[in-house]
Amino acid sequence: MDPARIIGKMTPAARFWIRFAARRAARALIVIFIVAAASFFLLRAAPGGPFSGDRALPPSILRIVEERYRLNDPIYLQFFHYLQNLLRGDLGPSFRNADFTVQDLIAIGLPKTAAIGACALLFAIGIGLPLGVAAAARRSGAIDRIAGGIAVAGLAVPNFVLGPFLVMFFSLILHWFEPGGLEAPADLVLPAVALGMGPLAVILRLARAGMLDVLSLDYIQFARAKGLRERTILFRHALPGAISPVLTYLGPACAAILAGSLVVESIFSIPGIGGYVVRGAANRDYPLVMGVVLLGTAFLVIMNTIVDALYAAIDPRIRRS
Amino acid sequence: MAAVRFLCILLAFAAAAACRRAPDAASTLRFHNMSEPRTLDPAGAISVAEKNLLLALCEGLTSLDPRTARPVPAVASRYTALDGGRTLQFDLRECRWSNGDPVTASNFRDSWLRVLEPATASPLVNLLFSIRGARAFHEGRAPRDQVGIAAPDTRTLIVRFDHPDPRFLQLCASSPLVPVHPRAAATAGFYTRAEAFIGNGPFVLAERTPNLRIVMIKNRSYWDASNVTIEKIVAWSTDSKQAAVDAFRGGQSDWVDDFPAGQASSWLGSAELSTSPYLATFFVRFNTHKKPFDDRRVREAVHRAIDRAAICRGILKLGQRPATGFVPACMETVSDYHCISGPDFDPVRARELLAEAGYPDGSGLPPVEFQYDTNEDYKKICEAIQAMLRENLNMRIYLINKEKKVHLDDEENLRYGGLSRGSWIADYMDPMTFLEILAGDSPDNRTGFQCKEYDELLERARAEGDPKARLETLQKAEEILVRREFPITPIYEYVKQTLVDRKRIVGGFYENPLGVHPMKWIRLASSGK
Amino acid sequence: MSAILTIEHLNIEYETGASSVKVVRDVSLQIEEGSITGVVGESGSGKSSLFRAAIGLLPPSARVEAKQLQFNGVDLIQQLRRNPRAIRGRRIGMVFQDATASLNPYLRIGTQLAESAAEHLNISKTAARERALDALAEVAVPDPPGVLRRFPHELSGGQRQRVAIAIALIANPELLVADEPTTALDPILQLQIIQLLKSLRARRGLSIVLISHDLGLVAACADRVAVLYAGRVVEEADARAIFTNPRHPYTRALLTSIAPLRGERPRRLCAIDGHPPSPASVDAGCAFAPRCSNATDECSLQIPVVESSGGRRHACLHPIGDRP
Numbered sequence A: 001m002d003p004a005r006i007i008g009k010m011t012p013a014a015r016f017w018i019r020f021a022a023r024r025a026a027r028a029l030i031v032i033f034i035v036a037a038a039s040f041f042l043l044r045a046a047p048g049g050p051f052s053g054d055r056a057l058p059p060s061i062l063r064i065v066e067e068r069y070r071l072n073d074p075i076y077l078q079f080f081h082y083l084q085n086l087l088r089g090d091l092g093p094s095f096r097n098a099d100f101t102v103q104d105l106i107a108i109g110l111p112k113t114a115a116i117g118a119c120a121l122l123f124a125i126g127i128g129l130p131l132g133v134a135a136a137a138r139r140s141g142a143i144d145r146i147a148g149g150i151a152v153a154g155l156a157v158p159n160f161v162l163g164p165f166l167v168m169f170f171s172l173i174l175h176w177f178e179p180g181g182l183e184a185p186a187d188l189v190l191p192a193v194a195l196g197m198g199p200l201a202v203i204l205r206l207a208r209a210g211m212l213d214v215l216s217l218d219y220i221q222f223a224r225a226k227g228l229r230e231r232t233i234l235f236r237h238a239l240p241g242a243i244s245p246v247l248t249y250l251g252p253a254c255a256a257i258l259a260g261s262l263v264v265e266s267i268f269s270i271p272g273i274g275g276y277v278v279r280g281a282a283n284r285d286y287p288l289v290m291g292v293v294l295l296g297t298a299f300l301v302i303m304n305t306i307v308d309a310l311y312a313a314i315d316p317r318i319r320r321s
Numbered sequence B: 001m002a003a004v005r006f007l008c009i010l011l012a013f014a015a016a017a018a019c020r021r022a023p024d025a026a027s028t029l030r031f032h033n034m035s036e037p038r039t040l041d042p043a044g045a046i047s048v049a050e051k052n053l054l055l056a057l058c059e060g061l062t063s064l065d066p067r068t069a070r071p072v073p074a075v076a077s078r079y080t081a082l083d084g085g086r087t088l089q090f091d092l093r094e095c096r097w098s099n100g101d102p103v104t105a106s107n108f109r110d111s112w113l114r115v116l117e118p119a120t121a122s123p124l125v126n127l128l129f130s131i132r133g134a135r136a137f138h139e140g141r142a143p144r145d146q147v148g149i150a151a152p153d154t155r156t157l158i159v160r161f162d163h164p165d166p167r168f169l170q171l172c173a174s175s176p177l178v179p180v181h182p183r184a185a186a187t188a189g190f191y192t193r194a195e196a197f198i199g200n201g202p203f204v205l206a207e208r209t210p211n212l213r214i215v216m217i218k219n220r221s222y223w224d225a226s227n228v229t230i231e232k233i234v235a236w237s238t239d240s241k242q243a244a245v246d247a248f249r250g251g252q253s254d255w256v257d258d259f260p261a262g263q264a265s266s267w268l269g270s271a272e273l274s275t276s277p278y279l280a281t282f283f284v285r286f287n288t289h290k291k292p293f294d295d296r297r298v299r300e301a302v303h304r305a306i307d308r309a310a311i312c313r314g315i316l317k318l319g320q321r322p323a324t325g326f327v328p329a330c331m332e333t334v335s336d337y338h339c340i341s342g343p344d345f346d347p348v349r350a351r352e353l354l355a356e357a358g359y360p361d362g363s364g365l366p367p368v369e370f371q372y373d374t375n376e377d378y379k380k381i382c383e384a385i386q387a388m389l390r391e392n393l394n395m396r397i398y399l400i401n402k403e404k405k406v407h408l409d410d411e412e413n414l415r416y417g418g419l420s421r422g423s424w425i426a427d428y429m430d431p432m433t434f435l436e437i438l439a440g441d442s443p444d445n446r447t448g449f450q451c452k453e454y455d456e457l458l459e460r461a462r463a464e465g466d467p468k469a470r471l472e473t474l475q476k477a478e479e480i481l482v483r484r485e486f487p488i489t490p491i492y493e494y495v496k497q498t499l500v501d502r503k504r505i506v507g508g509f510y511e512n513p514l515g516v517h518p519m520k521w522i523r524l525a526s527s528g529k
Numbered sequence C: 001m002s003a004i005l006t007i008e009h010l011n012i013e014y015e016t017g018a019s020s021v022k023v024v025r026d027v028s029l030q031i032e033e034g035s036i037t038g039v040v041g042e043s044g045s046g047k048s049s050l051f052r053a054a055i056g057l058l059p060p061s062a063r064v065e066a067k068q069l070q071f072n073g074v075d076l077i078q079q080l081r082r083n084p085r086a087i088r089g090r091r092i093g094m095v096f097q098d099a100t101a102s103l104n105p106y107l108r109i110g111t112q113l114a115e116s117a118a119e120h121l122n123i124s125k126t127a128a129r130e131r132a133l134d135a136l137a138e139v140a141v142p143d144p145p146g147v148l149r150r151f152p153h154e155l156s157g158g159q160r161q162r163v164a165i166a167i168a169l170i171a172n173p174e175l176l177v178a179d180e181p182t183t184a185l186d187p188i189l190q191l192q193i194i195q196l197l198k199s200l201r202a203r204r205g206l207s208i209v210l211i212s213h214d215l216g217l218v219a220a221c222a223d224r225v226a227v228l229y230a231g232r233v234v235e236e237a238d239a240r241a242i243f244t245n246p247r248h249p250y251t252r253a254l255l256t257s258i259a260p261l262r263g264e265r266p267r268r269l270c271a272i273d274g275h276p277p278s279p280a281s282v283d284a285g286c287a288f289a290p291r292c293s294n295a296t297d298e299c300s301l302q303i304p305v306v307e308s309s310g311g312r313r314h315a316c317l318h319p320i321g322d323r324p
């Protein structure tokens, strides 16, 4: 069957989604390539090599090691090899954790980072969105005032201050949670709160402002004139318009959570992939840093695509163009 | 000040909280290792953290006496020197790998040959070079069967040397000379997964979580298992020494191996702090390719202008000893070496030397950069030296702090501006471990210092059959360093500062000049008798 | 004929920060059942505020006071406080100037129609859909089933206003308030909407309030006309009487600025010299006095009382046609 004919026969919506997917896939590949190239060359531009230490390797040994990892090849060739391996799904060995491959390390660390990241995001959305909507619906009411306080605090207190504070208060004074580690599900609570508080504040503000904007629009007035219940007006008519800014922020929120995990993991002694970046950079562990950076990039690209898809699913005007 | 108080309160709470954690079984030893190990493969192990773990997971022909760090029989029940020390014969006792296989002499031979194999890229390969034919094999100049390691039967190992090597029995105790199981190189995940790991030490690998911890449990097949009382070891690999100290305060750790000297004052006088002379020296490198330090008189002037006693008293405070020689004085307690001391603090003579070099009262001296790797303790020491050199020599010094890897890179390529901080920890108890690094071809030299006479003295010592004459030759070499050429100027001899919970660790834990604590011997409260 | 909506002495104030502005002053008005009442006045004269008050759609900052506000014998003020949804959409429908902005861009036309029907008529989903199809047919939208599935942005401007009217009428209200329903449309469409309103009145006996700037449009369909100036009704009469024989100078000024119904673009009311007063500045005297050619000193001192005679009323000290 001629693909053009198949596409011709499809409904406009289906055609939109196919084009959407194709364009996004192409864009994702380009983004990943650019990030790979940028981080590859930047990492190697930093002075100092992966195998230097308080005790230098004998020159003959250093030569063998460097040859094994092709570190003496021209840099563009190294990059080419890296891409080749990447296409085969091979992220290479870790230089610093020499008994592990980068895949091994990611397989060990990712579930931990993903768990606290997902909890942080759920926490930020699950509290921020309803609170923002409620604050807008009862403007200047008690909820609005509480929400305002939370938003200011969430934006003003960085996670590296909030984290230790949470530990002090909830595990050292109240003894509700363990001060660190990731052994039981309850251990997720404090890191998720520390990580999600900033995004929560932003989501709360965006949801509140979006809701207030939308509530002043003519179509809400018209919905009132129609005699609809307040609940219907709030949730069916106002919410879709109000959450678009929140949706737009979800991409950056994921980025913020990913970046925050570098700090929060170390506060709570969670051996996730956030720590790999910090240590990997200090140790010039090129493959490890590359692997985690590319993983993060792929994650952000996917999240942004999902967000845009949600956006298009909610707002019919986007699907037309 | 307020911040400090706040921190103290925080720490106190941290301690209280940590106590809540369900206590591990009484027979579990928990300690904070210095850092995450790079590898558990003995052929690749190089750092103190790795050596700590390998002492538990593997056992060589000898092992280190926990009190003195001297070699004692281990897998070898007996060793005999033949042929004036040019041959060592090891008689192996009957012992088994953790999977039940017998440990044989050929296991040792094959493990050592593997270390020598160029493809293994073992960083400490030159420790084996005294074995006959070893270096030639490593460099591809001789076949494998010409290396002087023979296993005539399963329980006898014969090692031949070109010259007697007094260090060798010590070296046998630790990596890279401990044996690895034949399957090690061929099994994926051998060093990362408990199911795959096979060892012959008192403990075996039970869990390995990178950047978090390594758990080891008692090896039931170990020949001396009846003398091992610890059932389980949890080795935390904390990057942050501060976190390690916090955990210790909180009772989560029985022992912190090395912690920031800057913290020491808060522990002074407490029973938990253990300090002991350590075979390690803190020193300053000169870039001898750069003005004004291309002139030995200027280097000597700097050496004489530093008041080391003031640094030890005012900054370090843990009983570190001022060093004017490169080999630490405590080497004398573990060998027959007589340490060489360099000239003492003498600012008058220092200024004379400076004038002789053409810089009377420091006039005409170019500004000098003093580079160090980021660290609070180093910063204080370097600042003190900066002030002393300004005061005594009128030398203008700029402190430059660099990230560790950048610092190392600058040192290796002699890119630092004149002075650079360095330190060296002994691999074994012999002056060679220090003196070797300033050989002209040593990658750890990093000063540009190249002295034919010095290199020849080291060569002569290696070939010397008579132990006494060998040490005298090494003394002559050290004299060149700290009385004549001054490619470096020593500052102080380290002490090893360790936190030990004496209520938990009640025996078998001793201080020794190598700072090693074989866990086989450690006894915990209410574990065993 | 009886009055379907009776407004007596209605005042509306907006509180803005510390001060407050009175935008509707002492308005009394009766809307006759089955009539089309045109309400005209310059921008800001309070037309929208007046009728939003009738369905309780004013913002929280508005304060409403009235001697009486009755709808078909029901006290609106009480009813709106107790259960506004029994009035809004159910008994009084309202459409706004800009149908594009009135329709929710995120929801299908079908949903927006059916939810009103379901809300007020208490009927099943399928019945609501049937009702929606009928409503679309009634406002003469082509292809009602197709339109049900579409989103607002997929319709033309005229269709959108028809849909808005269909939504407002879906629960069979007795009164439709059309607040400038044609301002956003071009003249041809304006006429079509006016035709539609007229036919709805004819078919259903619907009472309609048509708020507009545009006297021409009002002339084309209204039975009675009320003229608002600065929050007051300055003249009210049968449409014919207003157009042929205005008594208030402001009404006459409006008429001279009227646009030809068919022709180029309609001109706006501000064609009168001077600017409409800001509501805050009107305190004493006739608000129109500063712009009035007939004004005397008296006019700026004394608020004119409403004179009613012969089914019409006006508020002017020197009405047109009186001998001085």
Ligand SMILES: Nc1ncnc2c1ncn2[C@@H]1O[C@H](COP(=O)(O)OP(=O)(O)OP(=O)(O)O)[C@@H](O)[C@H]1O
Residues within 6 Å of the ligand: C014, C015, C016, C021, C023, C041, C042, C043, C044, C045, C046, C047, C048, C049, C050, C059, C061, C213, C279
């Ligand atoms: N929420 C509000 N707060 C304060 N003042 C308001 C508010 N809404 C309207 N006003 C003021 O009330 C006056 C009357 O407004 P209204 O919308 O009733 O006039 P209108 O006759 O409908 O004007 P237009 O023809 O422009 O629609 C205006 O001066 C306006 O500025």
Ligand SMILES: [Mg+2]
Residues within 6 Å of the ligand: C047, C048, C049, C179
């Ligand atoms: Mg209006």
